[in-house]
Amino acid sequence: MTTKQSATARGPVTHEVDGIIEEDNELPKWWVTALMLCIGFGIAYYMAYSMYGIFDTPSVAFEKESAIARAKEAERLKAEGPVDKAALLLLSKDSATVADGAQVFTTTCAVCHAANGGGGIGPNLTDDAWMHGGSPDAIYKTINEGVTGKGMPAWGPQLGSKRVKAAAAYVITLRGTKVAGGKEAQGAPFEGD
Ligand code: HEC
Structure with missing residues (x-):
């Protein structure tokens, strides 16, 4: 070579x-x-x-549009929509509704369920165990109708359906978050929606 x-x-x-x-x-x-x-x-x-995020990437733009659509749909559902599992799950993903729910929770529910939902007089809402069902519609029903004779008031008549829906949406976001220092689990284990 x-x-x-x-x-x-x-x-x-x-x-x-x-x-x-x-x-x-x-x-x-x-x-x-x-x-x-x-x-x-x-x-x-x-x-x-x-x-630098001067422009939105397609996924960010999509997320922004979805949030706007979710917020619109959430407003409609709170005002008139049926209270079923799908509607409540959608509300639990709408940040404005969840923020409203968190406020209701702080002023109305925290006395018995603790500010972080970990439980006190009432049960821990951040574990996977539920006495009255952990599905979105079951949670809504418990809040709306209460558990008569067991110390959980019926909130529907007092708060009105919009705020009960918001509170349910917030409680749905607490499920399974297992805050530190929460009350021991009560009820049956619940998995999935
Ligand atoms: C006066 C105290 C008290 C207040 C205020 C209260 N709760 Fe309760 N809550 C209870 C008690 C006690 C139970 C458990 C009932 C039972 O033993 O069956 C309960 C149960 C629940 C459950 C069912 C938990 C399960 O394991 O199935 C949910 C959900 C709930 N409360 C949400 C709320 C929300 C949301 C609010 C505010 C709007 C609220 N509670 C306000 C006392 C209270």
Whole structure:
């Protein structure tokens, strides 16, 4: 095998390996410019979308649109919608409803269930055990109708359906979060929605 490197009349530098000649040719200017523009665009795109968030990436834009749609649907459901599992689950994913529910909880429920839901006079709402059912509709029913004779008042007549729905949405978000120092579990284990 012979390797040679020499400047020849054919081009600036020629490599020759076993008789195969390779020449270094300058890339056309337009080609190099296009490459640099592409690289520059790529860096600018990455910085604008992923580093500094000047523009929303598709997933962020989608999440924003979904939140707006959820909020609209939540308003409709609170005002008139049927109180079923799907509606309550949707409400539990709407941040404004959950915030309302958290406020209701603090002012109305925390005395018996503790501010973090860990339980006191009433049971722990952050574990996986439920006496009256841990499904969204069961939770709503317990809050709305209470447990007569067991110390859990019926909140429907006092709070109105909008706030009961919000409170249920908030309690749904507490499920299974198992706050520290919570009361021991009561009732049957519940998994899933
Ligand atoms: C006066 C005390 C008291 C207040 C206030 C109270 N609760 Fe209760 N709650 C209880 C008691 C006691 C029970 C358990 C009833 C039983 O033993 O069956 C209970 C049970 C529950 C349950 C069912 C738990 C399970 O394991 O199935 C939910 C859900 C609940 N409460 C939510 C709420 C919400 C939401 C509020 C506020 C709107 C609220 N509670 C306010 C005392 C209270």
